[in-house]
Amino acid sequence: MKLTLKIWRQDNAKAKGKLVKYELSDLSTDMSFLEMLDVLNEQLASKGERVVEFDHDCREGICGQCSLVINGQAHGPEGHYTTCQTHLRSFKDGQTLNIEPFRANSFPVIRDLKVDRTSMDHIIQAGGYISSFTGMAPEANSIPIHHNIAESAFDSAACIGCGACIATCKNSSAALFMSAKIAHLAKLPQGQIERAERVVWMVNAHDDEGFGSCTNTGACAMVCPQEVPLLDITRMNYEYNRSLKTIDS
Amino acid sequence: MAIKKGLFKTSIGRKNLMAFTGLFTSFFLIIHLIGNLILIIPDSYFPIEFWGNVASAHDMYNAYSHFLVHFWPISLVAWVLYAALIVHVIDAILITLNNNKAKGEKYKVTDNSTSTWYSRNMGILGTIIGIFIFIHMTQFWLQYKVLENEHDLYNLVVATFKEWWVLVIYEIGIIALGFHLVHGIESAHRSLGVYPKNAMGIVKYIALCFGIIMAVLYAIIPIILYFK
Numbered sequence: 001m002k003l004t005l006k007i008w009r010q011d012n013a014k015a016k017g018k019l020v021k022y023e024l025s026d027l028s029t030d031m032s033f034l035e036m037l038d039v040l041n042e043q044l045a046s047k048g049e050r051v052v053e054f055d056h057d058c059r060e061g062i063c064g065q066c067s068l069v070i071n072g073q074a075h076g077p078e079g080h081y082t083t084c085q086t087h088l089r090s091f092k093d094g095q096t097l098n099i100e101p102f103r104a105n106s107f108p109v110i111r112d113l114k115v116d117r118t119s120m121d122h123i124i125q126a127g128g129y130i131s132s133f134t135g136m137a138p139e140a141n142s143i144p145i146h147h148n149i150a151e152s153a154f155d156s157a158a159c160i161g162c163g164a165c166i167a168t169c170k171n172s173s174a175a176l177f178m179s180a181k182i183a184h185l186a187k188l189p190q191g192q193i194e195r196a197e198r199v200v201w202m203v204n205a206h207d208d209e210g211f212g213s214c215t216n217t218g219a220c221a222m223v224c225p226q227e228v229p230l231l232d233i234t235r236m237n238y239e240y241n242r243s244l245k246t247i248d249s
Numbered sequence: 250m251a252i253k254k255g256l257f258k259t260s261i262g263r264k265n266l267m268a269f270t271g272l273f274t275s276f277f278l279i280i281h282l283i284g285n286l287i288l289i290i291p292d293s294y295f296p297i298e299f300w301g302n303v304a305s306a307h308d309m310y311n312a313y314s315h316f317l318v319h320f321w322p323i324s325l326v327a328w329v330l331y332a333a334l335i336v337h338v339i340d341a342i343l344i345t346l347n348n349n350k351a352k353g354e355k356y357k358v359t360d361n362s363t364s365t366w367y368s369r370n371m372g373i374l375g376t377i378i379g380i381f382i383f384i385h386m387t388q389f390w391l392q393y394k395v396l397e398n399e400h401d402l403y404n405l406v407v408a409t410f411k412e413w414w415v416l417v418i419y420e421i422g423i424i425a426l427g428f429h430l431v432h433g434i435e436s437a438h439r440s441l442g443v444y445p446k447n448a449m450g451i452v453k454y455i456a457l458c459f460g461i462i463m464a465v466l467y468a469i470i471p472i473i474l475y476f477k
Contacts (some may be wrong), residue, residue, distance in 0.1 A: 017354075073360045098357060207259055213344045218363070235444040237444075238444045241442050
């Protein structure tokens with residue numbers, strides 16, 4: 001199949017970027033989206049041009065490293081898939097694809113399609129952890145947890161931290177990402193020690209990193225590769241309001 | 250890290266404030282609607298017994314509005330309502346400015362299929378409603394309550410709605426209000442953290458019904474008055 005690509009090229013964070021057009025032919029529909037970019041890069045390299053830089057790692061849909069906004073949709077048209085798990089069969093022969101980096105003020109472009117998502121790490125560092133005894137790993141079954149609670153906590157814990165929610169949000173809010181961790185730990189007994197402080201610390205870090213306010217449009221949950229529930233944001237708001245009462249400051 | 254809390258200081262605090270003021274104002278809509286419905290009671294229903302013998306919709310409406318203006322607890326709630334509306338607007342501007350700052354470079358291509366248009370354009374809908382409220386208050390509230398130019402509110406209302414452009418402005422304002430409510434009521438509950446899964450399902454349904462019922466009932470009253 002043939003594709004026309006319009007790819008965002010930008011030398012560094014300060015440089016001005018623009019969309020550059022590339023034509024690719026003889027592509028297989030079984031190729032993944034990133035393999036298609038590899039083909040393009042091989043062609044560019046053989047011509048001596050600078051290759052298109054993009055984030056990727058496991059290419060199995062579990063690491064959260066790949067990004068890209070394809071025709072206005074984070075991770076492409078499939079919904080609840082990562083870019084690496086999106087294949088060319090999702091597109092039509094001869095289609096024009098607009099490929100841009102994840103955009104938010106807190107996601108400065110490093111080069112081309114690569115963005116710096118350290119701001120998300122700072123939110124996790126602020127409170128996305130639990131207190132635990134050091135030493136040997138504890139016996140996994142020593143704390144009984146109801147099956148439904150374990151399942152529900154895992155729905156939230158499934159977040160791979162890719163940032164598609166932030167890239168999609170019209171306010172560049174990290175609410176879904178942040179709330180996934182807060183809900184995950186609030187549901188489990190291990191998370192109770194820092195329960196009240198965690199949400200305040202993380203919300204403060206979120207605001208300090210320059211992310212916006214959630215206006216509950218729900219667009220984030222529609223693109224999330226792990227289908228983190230929108231309800232987690234509501235849960236986070238509950239935890240925040242609860243913490244105002246219980247926190248000692 | 251210093252702990253910041255409070256309604257104006259954090260992203261969630263600001264949304265809580267939006268929710269409180271928005272829900273309070275929504276509650277007022279029900280009270281306002283009861284008054285409006287008196288306007289469209291057909292003449293054949295009168296006279297009726299309602300705190301004494303009421304001869305017509307004219308008398309009933311004027312008695313009701315006189316009661317609202319001269320009963321002090323209602324005047325007190327009215328001041329809270331004005332404050333809530335002003336805080337709602339200021340808070341919305343603060344949130345929007347902050348959100349605009351958070352946005353990066355604009356996407357060349359955007360796909361909006363992941364959310365509803367009215368949830369993305371609450372600010373625009375709110376601005377339309379704001380302009381509408383300004384027009385609405387200069388027409389009635391200012392004339393009747395503040396300047397006291399007009400003592401027969403029923404006649405003022407009926408005469409005002411005989412103009413076709415008044416009807417058009419009101420219908421636009423009310424449609425904007427309906428969409429603002431459908432997203433606003435749900436969003437407010439989410440912001441306040443009504444998280445049980447079943448509760449959120451019910452809230453979503455109530456928000457939709459409330460928005461539609463309010464918009465339809467508010468919208469038909471000026472139409473009936475125009476053609477009466």
